[in-house]
Amino acid sequence: MEIWIEKYRPGKLSDIYGQDEVVSRLESFVKEKQLPHLIFAGPAGVGKTSAAIALTRELLGENWKDSFLELNASDERGIDIIRENVKEFARIKPFNDLGLRIIFLDEADQLTSDAQAALRRTMERFSATTRFIFSCNYSTQIIPPIQSRAVVMRFHQLSDDDLKSYLKFVISKENMTLDEDALDAICEVSSGDARKATSILQTLKYSGEKSPKAIFEMSGNLEPADFEKIIKLAMEGLFDEAVDLIEKLTVDRGYSAIDLIKGMHSFIRKQRIGQKQKLAIIEALAEAEFKLVEGGSDRVQLDALMAKLSWIGQELN
Ligand SMILES: Nc1ncnc2c1ncn2[C@@H]1O[C@H](COP(=O)(O)OP(=O)(O)OP(=O)(O)O)[C@@H](O)[C@H]1O
Ligand SMILES: [Mg+2]
Incomplete structure (x- = not known):
């Protein structure tokens, strides 16, 4: 059985959905037959690896595979292995019109600053014929000397x-x-x-x-109906019932307070209810989330949230 995430990996830059700005900039590199070092920043599963492969294929032509190396920075064997691999790869003559090799370093933000600094020296050494594409969640986790040598491409969650x-x-x-x-x-x-x-x-x-x-x-996610029920009960002033339902979801089914708050948030954003109530609920959710992250206890914060929703349900219309 073929795995669909491979079967449907975009083969060309133009097959990538929802990253129009990045795609058009990458296409212009292809057109101009030149490539700077790149940083691909963005969340998981939005096309970073696919874009690197499609770009290489379009830029280097049919023998692209010989001139493309994919490495994973979170590999526990560390920076020395990465540098060895890079050196080894840089010995092979690139067989394409541009005379270029491309190294795609996945999860580059997993490297310590020291490791990144070491990598930067390797990068300089082979810069005549080798381009690096660093993939990471946040470009700020890449050290400034690398950032300043690369062009940052921001990938977004698909709408x-x-x-x-x-x-x-x-x-x-x-x-x-x-x-x-x-x-x-x-x-x-x-x-x-x-x-x-x-x-x-x-x-x-x-x-x-x-x-x-x-x-x-x-997917392990709760249904919107669960969140609707919690919010409704609380806003109708049925505090005990709301707390019972929360208890069931957290204790019996293993969801965390943060799961519930995030779910309620995404549910309420989509609801067409009175503006005053909606804003007050969102503020209450944000406050509870903040306090939890700061170390507040799940149960106390969820109870306080239910109390707040009950107040919102009674007082704001
Ligand atoms: N923008 C996109 N358009 C079409 N398919 C996509 C897109 N992004 C991801 N996919 C689908 O998800 C699969 C994995 O995408 P890809 O490996 O490019 O993600 P990624 O951004 O590199 O993620 P990670 O940061 O987890 O490595 C692709 O093979 C494809 O099936
Ligand atoms: Mg990837």
């Missing part, structure tokens, strides 16, 4: 619209049918991560399940 277009493309290739509800559920649980969305879609195909409920379950 629901872009993610849906991509999913619909895969769905049509696979002769599947899926309701709009199910597509919405996939978007909701994958938060712009196209890899996650693709895996869910493949699981759906092989399990025969298609309901939003199944999608929430297989």
Whole structure:
């Protein structure tokens, strides 16, 4: 069985969804036949590795594989191995018109500053014929001397619209049918991560399940209906019932207070309710989240949140 995240890896830059600005800048490098060092910054599963491969293929032509090296910085064997690999690779003559090799270093932000500094020296040494593409979540975690030698490309989470277009493309290739509800559920649980969305879609195909409920379950996410219930109970002043439900979700099903708060937040953002109430609820959620991150206790903060929602439900209309 072929894994869909490989089967549907965008082959060309123009096949990448939702990263228009990055794609058009990369395409201009291809057109001009030149390449600076690059930093690809962005969250998981949005096309960084795919873009590096597509770029290399378009820039270097048919023998691109001989001139492309992918390394993972979080490999526990560390920076020495990376430098060895780079040196070894730099010995091979690049067989392409540009005379270039491209090294893609995944999870570059996992390297310590010292390791990055060592890498920078290696980078300088081979800079005549070798370009580096560093992949990371945040470009700020790359040391300034590397940042200043590279062009930063920012990748974003796919918007629901872009993610849906991509999913619909895969769905049509696979002769599947899926309701709009199910597509919405996939978007909701994958938060712009196209890899996650693709895996869910493949699981759906092989399990025969298609309901939003199944999608929430297989992703380990709670359903919007759960959050709706908590908020409703609290706002109607049914504090004990709300707390009981929370107890069930946290103690019996293992969700953390932060999971619940994030879920309530994403639920309430989409609701068309009175503006005053909506803003007050969002503020209450933000306060609870902040206090939890600062070390507040789950139970106390969730109780306080329920109390606040109850007040909002009674006092604001
Ligand atoms: N922008 C996108 N357009 C189309 N498919 C995508 C996109 N981003 C990710 N995918 C899908 O997810 C798979 C994995 O994407 P990719 O490896 O490029 O993500 P990444 O950004 O490198 O993630 P990570 O940071 O976790 O390495 C692709 O093979 C493809 O199926
Ligand atoms: Mg990657």
